[in-house]
Amino acid sequence: MAEFDYDLFVIGAGSGGVRASRVSAAYGAKVAVAEEYKVGGTCVIRGCVPKKMLVYGSHFAEDLHDAARYGWTLGETSFDWPTLRDNVQDDVARLEGLYTNTLDNNKVEIFRERATVSGPNEITLASGRTVTAKTILIATGAWPVVPDVPGAEHGITSNEVFHLETFPKRVVIAGAGYIANEFAGIFHALGSKVTVVNRSDQILRGYDEQIRDRLFQISTAKGIEFLFNVQFDNIEKKADGALTIHFKDHESLDADVLLFAIGRNPHSKGLGLETAGVELDEKGAIKVGDDNRTNIPSIYAVGDVTNRVQLTPVAIREGQAFADTVFGNKPHVVDYDCIPSAVFSNPPMAGVGLTERQAREQYGAVKIFTSDFRPMRNVLAGKAERSLYKLIVHAETDVVLGIHMISPDAPEILQAAAIAVKAKLTKAQFDDTVALHPSMAEELVLMK
CATH class of the missing domain: 3.30.390.30 (FAD/NAD-linked reductase, C-terminal dimerisation domain)
Structure with missing residues (x-):
């Protein structure tokens, strides 16, 4: 009998986990993956893919306006949020099916439930079943940060924004990073009054100053309002469902939606990593070496949960490098130099x-x-x-x-x-x- 139930058990079927699973299986490993939500992970299900579809949808607002200068007479136009929302979710479902088929075609066993680490070679599933694996890979990604202020539960994050029942007339966005600026452009183009609130005095920290200043100028000219050096005090929900957002150093704002886009932390809490002795940093990121291995020889991690570079293509590269190194006899490491990035703002x-x-x-x-x-x-x-x-x-x-x-x-x-x-x-x-x-x-x- 085999010493372990699986050669590889992956927790998290996002971009990095799926790549590591299918490539390892292609090398002949017996592989299982556990996913508590949907196969595809943040990018495909509730991140860059559906967001880019909303970006495309929002661009039609300006395109239709500009069409007259190009000789087009379009007549009266209107926007229907449920149509865009539902069509986007239909395509997300299609993509989830494709990712699932990829795993099935490579004979990767899928457990559609939460899994936690209960030992260096042991995994406990939400159903209570315990399985063993020679190698465990953590690929659970990152999770949106919600501030610790009274009433924060009345706000939403990028996880929920794709499922809004009705389109909001007034949107307040907390944060000024790429997610905040992308959704500011989307909501504004589709007709919302948008206010971006940031606790510091700049947007898109880490990007080239001259370029980000140009985005700020263009966004302001379009009508997006920015509030800098402002901190939240509390959020109040009214009887009609609207929100009143109170700040410590600014007058309050009324909004239909408050979107928190203040960062993403490694999604490592509650995975049982401490039980197995896996080292985490102060933000909860799993510490790994260049080979994606933790301090526990049988446990590895790739993608956003390591907080090295929170980008989907990087997670995919790390998943590929892990599979090549551990199961493909082709050891190599990811080169993090000169990684291109984009902000799909407007x-x-x-x-x-x-x-x-x-x-x-x-x-x-x-x-x-x-x-x-x-x-x-x-x-x-x-x-x-x-x-x-x-x-x-x-x-x-x-x-x-x-x-x-x-x-x-x-x-x-x-x-x-x-x-x-x-x-x-x-x-x-x-x-x-x-x-x-x-x-x-x-x-x-x-x-x-």
């Missing part, structure tokens, strides 16, 4: 490599090249909104250290440009590349 931001501040701190003198222009589409539509592209270049070697953009389709353009930054190409090589005209992407090779 307009979107995208960046890769060092920001100007980071480059100056690391190298001293750097060269900065920018292109500040009005996209052709905006010109004909009569819109003043301008795009901004930025290249940070090493003063001595001419190597492009970073690219940062805010513009329609910036994320689509940046993916290819990120290859150039990763390959350490020079500004001269950008200049030597013939421009693709007319396009917004050509600005990357025309900066002088």
